[in-house]
Amino acid sequence: MNLPRIDIDLGKIAHNTRRLKKLYGSQDINIIGVTKVIAGNPIIADILVKNGIEILADSRISNIIKMRKAGIRAQYLLLRTPALSQVEEVVIHAHISLNSELAVLKKLSEYALRNHMIHKVVLMVELGDLREGIMPSEMNAIVKEVLNLDGLALIGIGTNLACFGGISPDADKMNELSSIAIRLEEKFKITLAMVSGGNSANYNWFTSSKNTGRINSLRLGESIFLGREALCRRPIPGLFTDIFTLLAEVIEAKRKPSQPYGEVYQNANGDIPRFKNKGLMNRAVLAIGTQDVMVSGITPKQKITVLGASSDHLLIDNGKTSLKVGDTVAFDLNYSALLRVFNTPCIAKNTINQYECESIL
Numbered sequence: 001m002n003l004p005r006i007d008i009d010l011g012k013i014a015h016n017t018r019r020l021k022k023l024y025g026s027q028d029i030n031i032i033g034v035t036k037v038i039a040g041n042p043i044i045a046d047i048l049v050k051n052g053i054e055i056l057a058d059s060r061i062s063n064i065i066k067m068r069k070a071g072i073r074a075q076y077l078l079l080r081t082p083a084l085s086q087v088e089e090v091v092i093h094a095h096i097s098l099n100s101e102l103a104v105l106k107k108l109s110e111y112a113l114r115n116h117m118i119h120k121v122v123l124m125v126e127l128g129d130l131r132e133g134i135m136p137s138e139m140n141a142i143v144k145e146v147l148n149l150d151g152l153a154l155i156g157i158g159t160n161l162a163c164f165g166g167i168s169p170d171a172d173k174m175n176e177l178s179s180i181a182i183r184l185e186e187k188f189k190i191t192l193a194m195v196s197g198g199n200s201a202n203y204n205w206f207t208s209s210k211n212t213g214r215i216n217s218l219r220l221g222e223s224i225f226l227g228r229e230a231l232c233r234r235p236i237p238g239l240f241t242d243i244f245t246l247l248a249e250v251i252e253a254k255r256k257p258s259q260p261y262g263e264v265y266q267n268a269n270g271d272i273p274r275f276k277n278k279g280l281m282n283r284a285v286l287a288i289g290t291q292d293v294m295v296s297g298i299t300p301k302q303k304i305t306v307l308g309a310s311s312d313h314l315l316i317d318n319g320k321t322s323l324k325v326g327d328t329v330a331f332d333l334n335y336s337a338l339l340r341v342f343n344t345p346c347i348a349k350n351t352i353n354q355y356e357c358e359s360i361l
C-alpha cells in the first residue's frame, strides 16, 4: 500500500454523522455537513449523504464542483462569502450561499436572473468574532434591499463564531441571533427557514441550553470528522476521535548525537534552531515533510517524539521505541493537519471499513 497515506475509516464517519444528527435533532436542529476539511472528497461526502445529511457545505466552489461532478446528490451551500469574480460559478454550482456584502448579493441576483435560477441566500450577522458578518445595526437596511432583488430567495440568517476571534457561541450570542431572526420576521413579514447558529464550537452551548430558541441549523465539520467540540477540543461522548490515521515510512534509523554540530546558521525553514544536548539518541527519518502536512498538528500514536521537519523529511527521537528502515509510523491529526493532508496530492487517500458500517452502528 502507498506511503505516505491517510487511512479513512468510513464506518466511523457514518457513526459520528448519525450520532450528531440524533443529538442535535432532539432539539430540531438540522446538521449541515461541512466538507472543507476533507477537500470535498466525494467518497466521504457520499457517506454523509447516505447517513442523513441533506446539505453539504464547503468554503470553496471548486470542492462543490468536485462533489457534484462525482454525482453526490445534496443541496450545496457555499460557506465563504462569494468573491465578486466568482459570482457566476456560485450561482451555477451552489444552491445556497452565506453572504455579508450587498455588492455581491446584487451580482448574485443579476446572474441568477441571467441563468433563470433562484439562488438561496443566508445573511451572516457579525456577533463579535470579527470574521464575516453584517453588523446587527445594518441588518434591517440590507434585508430590505435583498427582498427587492429578483432571482434571490432570502432563506435565513446565520453567524459564525470561534473562528478568528475565538469568541464563544454562548447563550448570550445565540439569544441575540434568535432575537434578530424574530425581529426581522416581524418587521418584514417573512419566514426565515434557516437560523444557523454556528459550527462545531456550538456543542457546549447546545448541551448546556434547555432552550435553543430559533436556532435550527448548525454547520459541522470538526465534530463529524474528529469527534470533538471546537472550543476546548474535548471529545464528544459516544463519537469516534480516531477516524483518520496518517502513515509514513522510516527511511533512515540510526544512533546519532542529539545536538547538531558545527557552526549554526538558518535551517531549511529559515529558523536558527536550538537543540538540547541529550547525548546519543536513536533517531529516525520518515519520508514525509512540511509540503505534505502541518507538522505541528500531528501526534505519533507510539511513544516517540517529533523533533522537526524540512520539506520532505520528518525527524524523530525514537526514545525507547525501536524503529528500523521500512517500518511504518502512525499519527493522529488535528483539524489544520487534516486540512493540509486532504489538499495535497502527495498523500494517498485510503478508505477502510466501508463494508462494516452496519456492524458498528
Ligand SMILES: *Cc1c(COP(=O)(O)O)cnc(C)c1O
Pocket (backbone or CB within 6 Å): 034, 036, 059, 079, 080, 098, 160, 198, 199, 200, 201, 219, 220, 221, 222, 223, 230
Ligand atoms: C469551516 C466552517 C464551518 C465548520 O466549522 P467546524 O468547526 O469544522 O465545524 C462552519 N461555518 C463556516 C462559515 C465555516 O467556514
